[in-house]
Amino acid sequence: MTIRAVRVTRFGGPETLEVTELDAPAAGDGRLVVDVTAAGVNFADLSRIAGRYSSAVLLPFVPGSEVVGRIGGRRVVGLSFDGGGFAEKAVLDADAVVDVPDGVTDEQALALLVQGLTAWHLLRGSARLVPGESVVVNAAAGGVGSLAIQLAREFGAGRVIAAASTSEKRRLARELGADAAVDSEPAGYAERVRQANGGHGADVVLDANGGAAVSAGLEALAPFGRVISYGDATHEGRPPIDLGLLAERNVAVAGFWLRPALALPRGYREPLAELLELTARGRLRPITGAQYRLADATQAFSDLASRRTTGKVTLLVSGPGR
Known part of the structure; x- marks a missing residue:
């Protein structure tokens, strides 16, 4: 055949x-x-x-x-x-x-594989989000970002701030549940994030852009905050990190790659089934x-x-x- x-x-x-x-x-x-x-x-x-x-x-x-x-x-x-x-x-x-449960389309199910599982592991595993914490999602209108906004809300984030490059993308992020949306341009990014977060730094920044966006995310953090870098869309590379500065401010930066996360016990089937069920119930919109x-x-x-x-x-x- x-x-x-x-x-x-x-x-x-x-x-x-x-x-x-x-x-x-x-x-x-x-x-x-x-x-x-x-x-x-x-x-x-x-x-x-x-x-x-x-x-x-x-x-x-x-x-x-x-x-x-x-x-x-x-x-x-x-x-x-x-x-x-x-x-x-x-x-x-x-x-x-x-x-795949009833009520989930083929296209939605596919969106939950790499993009959905990445968003889930970023928040649950790498960021270890605590209910009530503030989350900034860079590239907020992308496949991972759009799901991370919704999952952050589902997982109990106190405030979700979207960062995107155009007004159309920021509008979509607000429709998906972000409390605020800011321009993702690195210049002035930290100030915009703090303003959107009531004058406070962010607890978590999720970044797929790399380069200057990582440095800007670190500047925007509250004490004990963390930047999770999971991509390099700008092709600028990841910037050198001053460990002394991290210690002085009690902040952290971590990297993430999906494939090893899926190999963890309960790292694949369980989160994917959760994502599918949330979609079937209308709580998640891929x-x-x-x-x-x-x-x-x-x-x-x-x-x-x-x-x-x-x-x-x-x-x-x-x-x-x-």
Whole structure:
């Protein structure tokens, strides 16, 4: 049996993607075959396609780590760091598969994998948010940021402040539950945060921008506050940290990477099930975006790379009209 899949045979940009016919994968010990209905598109996939990913990727390969689909009568969602998701059938570890409750769309379920789990672990694990504390979310309109705003409220934050680069993004953040929204430009950032927080520094700053944004976040902290750096979207790199200054102000900066967090006991299935249930109950609103057919994978990645998309970008893999 053959299936349609997106394959990469040489490293490069989105133009290197090709839709082809491949042999269907087979289940193995502890592995399940999912009939994929949709797959998530991420910036990490761009790095894999370009050959710049943090771990080695061997050619040829089928990209795609986030899938939603069916196993028999079950509707499931799952994550595979081995890829293979941009295909009509994909193989996942049995313990990576979680049932999708009624009322959660394919696109919402996909948004809860990398982005949702990142937001959950940032707040629960790295920041160790205490109810009543103030949280600043940089890149507040992004996939992680938009969910972090809502989860911070759900987890008991006393005040949630969104930081974003445009008035439209700040408006969206307020709609999602932020108490205040400020410009994310590093110059004057600390003053704007304190003003939005009643004249006080922030307890937690979540940052995916890197560079000057990390330094600005540190300046905005209250005593015993912490900046959690989980990305470098500006490509400025992470700034040198003066440990003496951290000690003087009793503040901290920490880094975060999702993959090791998911390997922790109760680090994957339990938080994902919680995120799905919150979405089913209407307490969490994942921001979904453009949908592309499998045959239009090149266009999907071109739009993503050019920042022409908002919300969770998905490939519609199989089913009517796909």
